[in-house]
Amino acid sequence: MGHFEQCLSAKAPFLTQYCLASITANIPKPAASRDHLSLDFKPYDSIFQRLYKYNDVSQQSRNVIKMGWCVPASCSILDLEEYLNNYLNKTDNFIRHNNNVTYTAQFSSDLCQNAVEAQYFDNVDISFCFLAVLLIVLVIMATAYDYVKTGRELDEKPFKTHFPDPSYYMVSVAESLSSKLIMAFSARENFLDLTRADESNPSLSILYGVRTIAILAIIMDHRFGTFISSALLNFNYVELQYRSSIACLLFHGDLFVDTFFVLSGLLVVYSLLNQFDKRRMNPGFIILLRYIRLTPVYAFVVFYYATIFNHTGYGPLWKVVAGGDSKDCRKNWWTNLLYISNYVNADHMCMTHSWYLPCDFHYFIIAIGLCLLIKKEKKIGLGTLLVITLTSVIVPFALTILYQRPALLYFYPEFLTGPKVHTDFLLTYSKTHTRATPYCVGMFAGFLYYKLKGSDLHVCRTKSFGIIAASLCLMCVAVFSGKVFYDPYHDYNAIESASYAALHRFAWAVGSVGLLYVTSFGHASFMRKILSWRPWIPLSKLVYGAYLAHMQFQLRSAARFMNPRQITYFDVMALSLSDMVLSFLTALCLYLMIEAPFRRIFRVLLFPSRESPPKTVTENSTVAENMINNNNHPQQDSRL
Incomplete structure (x- = not known):
């Protein structure tokens, strides 16, 4: 990579620019055959066995390097490509002469920077x-x-x-x-x-801990992905991890997002059914309240990504990793605020991780209609929810077969270096119609908690242990069976892949609900004490802000790489812990500056009869008031 800072600060009679040239060695296929899926190489084999680009997406290309160049800023991309390609074609060496190896150089404006453009504020x-x-x-x-x-x-x-x-x-x-x-x-x-908690339904107090633990797992998973997407020296270590059973926890961490879908479906149905017991509300008004609760802090973070985020650092990869996201936010911010970013211009989505929010918003709208139907005709409403759940399972099954796609989204280099344009991300991973299964399971759980509210149900010890064992088994199968598909020697089977794509999220969601049910009503006092720990209360109320903010630290770190680094689990864990602290501190600032103030303002404007916000959510409070007030309790807060 050279010396990026030295290049841009060079004292010269002309403006300098730093560029990363991509040089590809076009290597003929080796004469000696070998198992191209194997990661083992014999020490006396030809080096071309290692450098040749085989058809294995899990392996990093060894025939491509990036080389730092410090050149005058007046040199255009075409000038640099022409000069370097001429040099490579004219230079004679042993490998090129005897092995028919040619070289191709490419430059990109996204990999060229000068000192002036980094200082410009508009x-x-x-x-x-x-x-x-x-x-x-x-x-x-x-x-x-x-x-x-x-x-x-x-x-x-x-x-x-x-x-x-x-x-x-x-x-x-x-x-x-x-x-x-x-x-x-x-x-x-x-x-x-x-620090204020709702005590109207103690069985839901465990959700404070569940939400916080889930977001911590997501932050760690995202840190692992952004670290891999940067410049690494020991990518062979990552290739080994793709085939490891334990690493499935990291490469299948997207299931923790499904946990939030489960919680969101549970809380929305529970809250709305309680609300409709008192009086019916205009569905449009409920949707409006949801929008004004989510959007102010979301809009502020999008505004930050579109502006100042691009000025918070610099580095050889800055314009590709961080600058690209900032540019997309400037262009497509409106799709985020309309909650359609996972369908409209999805390949240039502002804040890649924000795909969750439009999905959740769409499910919320559907949940309102289902809750109204359940209150009017319970059997028809629950039957409709069952049909929607079955449809949500069939849709990914059908898409996987129709497009011959893999069973899951692989966290391989081609995805991590360009997630927004990846086929599986756009087709199945980020779309509302393909991720609805956990939310539907959560809605069934919400109806269950609604029916059990105020009851003295206590699941016996034997049933409790049985449900815990079955739930853990389902969740482990959902996670660790992914290793089968990460195995490059496993032959592709469309039916098998489609079955896993359709059922693994359902299994995870059902297992999650089983654990929640036993923790709330059964013999799981140890889990209940952990998940109801009071320090989770303030942290859980900052989860939404932490989710919105955490990727900026990880993208900035990846874009700031000045030289290739080695990856180890310890480094990833250490950086993840720092991400968690910084994310929650940022979330606290967002909460005090935007989230809580704007909810108070809207509450004063929409509910002027209330002199001051209630300290706790009571049974006499409406869901509308609870959705807009400052308390952010789990019973009525279904956001991240």
Whole structure:
């Protein structure tokens, strides 16, 4: 890679630029045959056995290298390609002369950078900075106002006790609208809400821990993927891991996203059925509340990706890894805010990991209709949900056979270096109609929790252990059977691949619900104590922000590689822990600046009759109020 920083800071009479040239050695097929799927090479075999590009997507190409060049910025891409190709074709060497090896050089504008373009801020970048500063100032001023107001009330309390005045009480109780809007940004009030838990249904308190543990696993999995997508020296080690049984936990970590789909379906159905017991609401209004709850902080993060994120670092791979995402956010931000990014311009999606949000939003809309049908005609509603569940299983089965696709999305280099344009990501991984199975299973679980609310059900010890064993078995089969398809010696069978594609997410979802059921109502006190641990409460309320923010740290790290590195599990784990800390700290800032304040503001505007947000979700509160208030309790919060 050379010395990137030295190149851009070189003192020369002309502007310099750094470019990474891709040089491909066009190697003839070796005469001696070998097992091209094997990772073992005999030390006395020809080097061309190792360098030849065999048809195995799990192996990194050894015939392509990238070489750092420091050249004048006035040199165009065509100039550089022409010069280097001429040099390679004219230079004679032993390998080229005796083995008929030729070389081809390619340059790309995304792999060329100069010092000037990295310093340029446009009006959009400045607009984001202005917005961020404005929000910070509002939080500081509102917090100061809150402390002054609280101190004044404490000072005036003795006076109110000895000299009661009806007009005084009327003024003090009836807060003005402006005061409420200012208090919405109070960091003190919003921070206190983080530690408040809902106790109306103790059986759902375990969801605090489930959500937090699931997001930690996703962050670790994404760190592993972004590390592999960068420049590595020991990619042979990664190739061995693709064939390892233990590594399936990392290469099949997408199942933890299915856990969130299960939780989302459970919570939405449970909340809506409770709401419809009190009174029916306009479905359009419920969808609006969902939108204004999710979107403010989401829009802010998208705005950040489209602007300042591109200025947070530099490196040889910056424009490809980080700059590409920023460019896509500038162009396609509107698809994210309309929750259609997994269908419209999906190959240039802003924030690749955000594909989850449109899926969840679409399922939420469907869940409203199903809950209304269940309340009106229970058997018809549950039957319709069953049909939708079966359809969600059949769809990936049919697509896999129709397009002859693999059983799962392989985390091979071709995907990790270009996930947005990968065929399987666009066809089955990120689409709403292919990922609905866990959400449907979660909706059945939500109906079950709704029916058991307030009951004294307690699953006996024998049944508890039986359900736990069966659930763990299903989940382990869903994860570790993926090794069969990662084995390059395993012959492709369309029916087999389609069956796994259709059923492994269903198995994971059913296993997850089984564990939740026993933990809530059975003999699983150890699991219940762990998942109901009080520190999970504030962390679980920051999960949404952590999910939105965590990839920026990982993409930045991958794009900042100045030289190839070696990968080890210890390094990945260490970096994952730092990602977790940084992600939750960022989520806390987003919560205090945007998420909690805007929910308070919308609550004041939409529900003016409530003088102040309730400290806990009560049975008398409507789902609409719970969806928009500050508490973010698991019973009504089905987001990540």
